Amino acid sequence: MNDGKPEDPFANRLLLVDGMAILFRAYYATAYAGGIRRTSAGVPVNAVHGFVRYFMNAVGTFRPTHVACCWDTGGGTFRSEQFADYKMNRPEAPIDLVPQFDLVKEVVESFGVPNVEYAGFEADDCIGTLARRHCPTADVFVLTGDQDLLQLVDDRIAVVLMMKGQGNYKVYTPQTLMEERQLTPRQIIDVKALMGDASDNYPGVRGIGEKTALKLIRQYESVEGLLERLHELSGSVRAKIEADLDMLHLSRKLATIRCNVPVSLELRDCLWAVDRNAVERKFEELEFGGLAKLIV
Missing domain, CATH: 1.10.150.20 (5' to 3' exonuclease, C-terminal subdomain)
Structure with a gap:
C-alpha cells in the first residue's frame, strides 16, 4: 500500500491489458476449430477461458506489480462523431461471444484487477491515458494485438504485441521500433x-x-x-x-490515440495481489477447474 511516499519507479511494473483485443483473439482461436466451450448449463465460455490463459501467461512472463484491463464501451465515440463511417464496416459480434463480454469482466474483477472504460472513448484511449499518467512512476507494458498502439511507445512504455501462438510476444521499445520499421x-x-x-x-x-x-x-x-x-x-x-x-x-x-481520457485510476488501485479463493470460486462457477494451476 502507498504510505504517502513517492512511488519507486524502479520497483513498479504496470501491465495494461487491451481486453477486447485479447477476448476476440481467444474467441476466434477456438471458434474457427469448431470448439465452443460451454458450461453444463449451456453458457458459452470459450473466449473467457482463452482470455484467462493468455492473461495468466502474460502475467507470468512480464511479472507486473500492478495490472489494469481496458475495454471498449460498445457505444459511439468521438471518432464516429468526426467520421460517420468509422468502424461501420465491422460485423456484429458472434452470438456466442456476446454473453462473454460481461463474464470476462467478472473474471478480471475476481483477480482484483480493475476494469477500465469510459463512454465516448475507446480502450486504446484509456490505455494511452493510463500509460502516460503512470509511466513516471512505473515501467508500463501494454498487452495487445493491435499495432495502432505502437504510437504509445517511449522510454518507459513498451508495447507487447501478441503473436501467433500462446506465449509468443514481440516487445517494442523506441529502439526496436526504429530497428524493425525505421x-x-x-x-x-x-x-x-x-x-x-x-x-x-x-x-x-x-x-x-x-x-x-x-x-x-x-x-x-x-x-x-x-x-x-x-x-x-x-x-x-x-x-x-x-x-x-x-x-x-x-x-x-x-x-491518434487520445491520452486525456478523464479516467480515475491510481497506481495503488491496481496492485497485483490475487485472492486465490476468489478466483477459484469464479473458476468453479464457470467450470474452469483446470485453470486454477495457472494462478500466480
Whole structure:
C-alpha cells in the first residue's frame, strides 16, 4: 500500500491489458476449430477461458506489480462523431461471444484487477491515458494485438504485441521500433494518416498504400514535412494528396490515440495481489477447474 511516499519507479511494473483485443483473439482461436466451450448449463465460455490463459501467461512472463484491463464501451465515440463511417464496416459480434463480454469482466474483477472504460472513448484511449499518467512512476507494458498502439511507445512504455501462438510476444521499445520499421512512435500515426485503415474504415489518401506511405514518412519525417515539400513529389502522388487533403488531416485525427481520457485510476488501485479463493470460486462457477494451476 502507498504510505504517502513517492512511488519507486524502479520497483513498479504496470501491465495494461487491451481486453477486447485479447477476448476476440481467444474467441476466434477456438471458434474457427469448431470448439465452443460451454458450461453444463449451456453458457458459452470459450473466449473467457482463452482470455484467462493468455492473461495468466502474460502475467507470468512480464511479472507486473500492478495490472489494469481496458475495454471498449460498445457505444459511439468521438471518432464516429468526426467520421460517420468509422468502424461501420465491422460485423456484429458472434452470438456466442456476446454473453462473454460481461463474464470476462467478472473474471478480471475476481483477480482484483480493475476494469477500465469510459463512454465516448475507446480502450486504446484509456490505455494511452493510463500509460502516460503512470509511466513516471512505473515501467508500463501494454498487452495487445493491435499495432495502432505502437504510437504509445517511449522510454518507459513498451508495447507487447501478441503473436501467433500462446506465449509468443514481440516487445517494442523506441529502439526496436526504429530497428524493425525505421519509424518513430509518432510516425506510426502519420503513416496511418496517409494509407488509412481498412479495419477502422477510414480511407486516408485514396491511392496511397502502405509501401508508399512508409516511404514518404521515412523521407519527409512527418505529414507537415511532406506537405511543405509537395513540389518534390511525382505528379501522380502529389495530385492524390492534394485531392484528399481534408481526409488526410481527418485520418490523422482518427488514428491518434487520445491520452486525456478523464479516467480515475491510481497506481495503488491496481496492485497485483490475487485472492486465490476468489478466483477459484469464479473458476468453479464457470467450470474452469483446470485453470486454477495457472494462478500466480
